Amino acid sequence: MNPESLQRLFDNWARTWLSQFRSDETAASPLSDDPRFKDPSWTATPYGQFLLKWYEAAARTAKEIGNFGTALPPHQKSVWNFYVQYAIDALSPSNYFLTNPQAIQRAADTRGESILIGVTRMLQDLQRNALPATSDMETFKVGKNLAPTSGSVVYQNEIFQLIQYEPLATRVNAVPLLIVPPCVNKFYAFDLNEQKSFVRFLLEQGHNVFIMSWRNPRAGETHHSWADYVFDGVHKAVELTCEVGDSAKVNLMSWCIGGALAASAIGVMNPNEKKRVASATFLTTLVDYSDHGEVGIFIDEPQVCAFEPRVRMKGVMPGQDLAKAMAMLHANDSIWNFYVNNYLLGDNIPPFDVLYWNSDTANIPADLYQYYVENMYLKNLMRVPGALSLRGRKMDVSKIDVPCLFVSASEDHIVPWRTTLLALELVSGPSEFLLTEGGHVSGTVINHPAKSRKSYWVNGPRTMGPDAWKEGAERRQGSWWPEWCSWVSRIDDRQIAAPKELGTDTWPALEPAPGSYVVEQVPQG
Numbered sequence: 001m002n003p004e005s006l007q008r009l010f011d012n013w014a015r016t017w018l019s020q021f022r023s024d025e026t027a028a029s030p031l032s033d034d035p036r037f038k039d040p041s042w043t044a045t046p047y048g049q050f051l052l053k054w055y056e057a058a059a060r061t062a063k064e065i066g067n068f069g070t071a072l073p074p075h076q077k078s079v080w081n082f083y084v085q086y087a088i089d090a091l092s093p094s095n096y097f098l099t100n101p102q103a104i105q106r107a108a109d110t111r112g113e114s115i116l117i118g119v120t121r122m123l124q125d126l127q128r129n130a131l132p133a134t135s136d137m138e139t140f141k142v143g144k145n146l147a148p149t150s151g152s153v154v155y156q157n158e159i160f161q162l163i164q165y166e167p168l169a170t171r172v173n174a175v176p177l178l179i180v181p182p183c184v185n186k187f188y189a190f191d192l193n194e195q196k197s198f199v200r201f202l203l204e205q206g207h208n209v210f211i212m213s214w215r216n217p218r219a220g221e222t223h224h225s226w227a228d229y230v231f232d233g234v235h236k237a238v239e240l241t242c243e244v245g246d247s248a249k250v251n252l253m254s255w256c257i258g259g260a261l262a263a264s265a266i267g268v269m270n271p272n273e274k275k276r277v278a279s280a281t282f283l284t285t286l287v288d289y290s291d292h293g294e295v296g297i298f299i300d301e302p303q304v305c306a307f308e309p310r311v312r313m314k315g316v317m318p319g320q321d322l323a324k325a326m327a328m329l330h331a332n333d334s335i336w337n338f339y340v341n342n343y344l345l346g347d348n349i350p351p352f353d354v355l356y357w358n359s360d361t362a363n364i365p366a367d368l369y370q371y372y373v374e375n376m377y378l379k380n381l382m383r384v385p386g387a388l389s390l391r392g393r394k395m396d397v398s399k400i401d402v403p404c405l406f407v408s409a410s411e412d413h414i415v416p417w418r419t420t421l422l423a424l425e426l427v428s429g430p431s432e433f434l435l436t437e438g439g440h441v442s443g444t445v446i447n448h449p450a451k452s453r454k455s456y457w458v459n460g461p462r463t464m465g466p467d468a469w470k471e472g473a474e475r476r477q478g479s480w481w482p483e484w485c486s487w488v489s490r491i492d493d494r495q496i497a498a499p500k501e502l503g504t505d506t507w508p509a510l511e512p513a514p515g516s517y518v519v520e521q522v523p524q525g
Contacts (some may be wrong), residue, residue: 114346139351147188153515167498176245234265244491259285319361409443
């Protein structure tokens with residue numbers, strides 16, 4: 001920063017502060033509509049008004065400093081702007097007890113009880129190396145009021161358990177459905193409760209449903225790679241689903257990084273293995289990684305290289321680290337809101353099943369994480385035929401010649417839908433694209449038709465231009481789930497009698513769903 005720039009910054013800072021505090025004290029603050037300052041104490045008292053004016057001036061000054069990043073290359077400029085805004089949000093007076101009039105008043109009203117509650121919670125979260133709780137953690141229990149659908153584990157190895165669910169119809173589709181969830185989250189987003197469960201909905205529609213439950217690896221005890229998750233994970237699950245489901249083929253549905261694993265798995269299948277896949281559905285899945293979306297803030301070569309020693313030393317990418325990174329993308333909603341309510345105000349923490357699931361994090365093997373970030377996110381090699389090799393087999397996503405449906409969400413900040421559309425030109429089979437309203441989770445796996453107020457777009461023109469696709473697509477009201485059922489039935493609508501028992505003589509039921517892997521307690525730090 002040269003002297004002229006420094007002087008200009010100082011002059012702007014002085015004018016900002018003088019204009020703020022010379023203005024009418026009773027004038028409404030531009031921050032008065034901000035959810036962080038919605039309580040009347042921020043505008044009804046001189047102290048609150050002073051704090052808002054101070055914060056407005058400080059934020060404006062910080063943004064002036066941030067403007068010095070305009071000369072940086074585009075990615076570095078985005079990273080710079082992100083951390084400047086993160087610092088501005090972190091320094092909000094609402095985040096500190098002595099500069100939060102609402103917290104001070106709450107402490108007076110409760111005779112200090114709110115302080116005791118908040119400090120106790122903070123110490124508990126610090127011990128767990130966790131973010132502020134987003135849901136009442138005592139209300140939910142996996143296998144009871146979460147993941148409640150009846151089924152059995154019919155296979156397990158060191159990487160995953162395979163769950164088969166009890167049919168809810170007398171006749172089921174002849175081709176069973178195998179769901180591949182992300183290995184960075186636990187599978188029960190697909191089966192939260194009876195009112196939201198995608199699994200239960202599919203069973204009611206006559207599908208014979210299987211799902212993979214990835215094991216949560218312990219630090220220092222795992223060396224599994226991307227290839228292991230492809231061959232000993234997805235390939236094995238496809239093989240077992242065919243055997244237990246008494247079918248030559250399966251319909252494959254995958255989500256997020258589970259979709260990347262599924263695409264890799266099909267991309268290295270030999271002709272006989274690929275005959276087992278009747279169709280492939282990819283939920284919010286990148287095959288082309290040319291645009292990372294908001295997650296790209298954390299993904300560049302210097303940051304990945306700097307973080308690699310920590311990952312290698314632990315042997316895993318800790319689930320809590322990933323959760324914190326995702327929360328930082330929308331810090332006011334995902335971090336500071338709960339920080340204030342839990343610690344400063346001592347509010348009761350309400351139960352929220354989706355947020356409970358989101359906080360129930362899982363580790364990722366270090367080898368798998370580094371392979372994924374380096375080869376897909378940094379080098380974008382999944383889209384290049386033969387650029388990657390797994391156990392001596394060249395990966396080629398153009399070999400995916402089965403019917404494919406790519407489902408993405410319009411407000412997804414983790415996997416941008418405009419980039420997922422590019423997968424249509426990379427696979428060689430008949431492929432379709434469906435865009436639903438909502439976010440990464442709320443638009444896809446939690447979108448029950450009985451409660452959905454969303455809509456979705458289908459039948460867009462064959463173009464890689466996302467705006468042209470959306471403009472030419474047909475918009476329909478409701479959940480996309482019934483649309484998927486119609487799509488897969490057009491591929492094969494044969495039905496057979498529902499199985500009377502789960503598993504087979506060769507692969508008997510091992511334990512009731514949701515299985516032991518999903519509830520295994522593993523340190524996340």
